[in-house]
Amino acid sequence: MINKSIWYDYLTLCKPRVVLLMLITAWVGMFLASHSMLTAWPIFIYATVGIAAAASAAATLNHVLDRHIDSKMLRTSLRPIATGRITLWQASLFCLLLLATAGFILINFVNNLATILTFASLIGYAIIYTLYLKRTTSQNIVIGGLSGAMPPVLGWTAITGSLHPFSLLLALIIFVWTPPHFWALAIYRANDYKTANIPMLPVTHGIKFTKLNLLLYTILLFAVCILPCAAKFSGIIYLIACCILNSIFIYRAWCLYRADQKHEHALAIKIFNFSIVYLFLLFTVLIIDHQFGVYL
Numbered sequence: 001m002i003n004k005s006i007w008y009d010y011l012t013l014c015k016p017r018v019v020l021l022m023l024i025t026a027w028v029g030m031f032l033a034s035h036s037m038l039t040a041w042p043i044f045i046y047a048t049v050g051i052a053a054a055a056s057a058a059a060t061l062n063h064v065l066d067r068h069i070d071s072k073m074l075r076t077s078l079r080p081i082a083t084g085r086i087t088l089w090q091a092s093l094f095c096l097l098l099l100a101t102a103g104f105i106l107i108n109f110v111n112n113l114a115t116i117l118t119f120a121s122l123i124g125y126a127i128i129y130t131l132y133l134k135r136t137t138s139q140n141i142v143i144g145g146l147s148g149a150m151p152p153v154l155g156w157t158a159i160t161g162s163l164h165p166f167s168l169l170l171a172l173i174i175f176v177w178t179p180p181h182f183w184a185l186a187i188y189r190a191n192d193y194k195t196a197n198i199p200m201l202p203v204t205h206g207i208k209f210t211k212l213n214l215l216l217y218t219i220l221l222f223a224v225c226i227l228p229c230a231a232k233f234s235g236i237i238y239l240i241a242c243c244i245l246n247s248i249f250i251y252r253a254w255c256l257y258r259a260d261q262k263h264e265h266a267l268a269i270k271i272f273n274f275s276i277v278y279l280f281l282l283f284t285v286l287i288i289d290h291q292f293g294v295y296l
Contacts (some may be wrong), residue, residue: 006017009080014056029155046159050105057098061126083223121150138204145178181275187268218253
């Protein structure tokens with residue numbers, strides 16, 4: 001019998017919470033692209049497994065490439081490769097298995113465009129972001145966020161085999177959401193990133209400057225979230241939820257901006273946690289609005 005802790009370590013390599021959030025946004029793309037999920041459910045299942053396998057492979061490769069950084073940071077020091085519980089070759093073999101699974105499923109049961117975009121996103125995150133952007137520029141999250149914003153596009157193309165402006169709007173929302181999400185964590189873990197010599201914005205420009213940028217991005221995010229309504233892709237249900245969620249996000253960012261050094265770390269981690277709930281609720285409401293919405 002295989003030790004349960006080994007299974008858990010391999011699951012940890014996949015970053016399941018991150019992958020789940022990616023899948024939720026991909027599912028929104030699938031639901032919005034499909035006229036009827038009753039007929040599209042086989043593609044839905046194949047695309048879900050394929051995208052999940054590719055995302056897990058990217059996460060595993062990130063663990064492999066960041067193993068030396070992970071060992072220096074308190075937040076990541078207990079990761080399986082950093083502690084040696086999983087060896088480098090075991091993780092690499094696991095990554096190849098996931099890549100092969102993703103490629104086989106997407107090529108044979110989904111479509112070529114979805115396959116190309118999925119693997120392009122994987123390369124963008126696991127190679128371009130992890131190996132280059134993360135280590136060289138304070139704008140790593142801003143530029144690298146493009147790969148993380150792709151799941152709605154992947155979901156849409158999995159169903160239709162083509163790109164659509166609405167799927168790109170969904171990606172734009174995630175793209176603008178990414179910096180305040182990660183900057184909140186970077187403020188909370190600023191000393192960790194400094195120790196590991198990672199040029200996150202709080203390390204290179206200070207926490208006050210980061211708090212200002214975080215606030216400005218939440219305001220920009222509100223404007224971007226309105227675009228689906230302006231483009232007649234979404235209705236009143238989404239608009240109401242959008243206004244409520246973004247108002248809360250901006251208010252929390254404002255409180256963080258005004259906070260003194262004693263309270264800013266606690267507020268930062270609360271924003272980080274809220275931003276995950278925010279994205280989940282926003283995209284869930286998109287599906288509800290698509291089914292029952294009243295359009296303006």
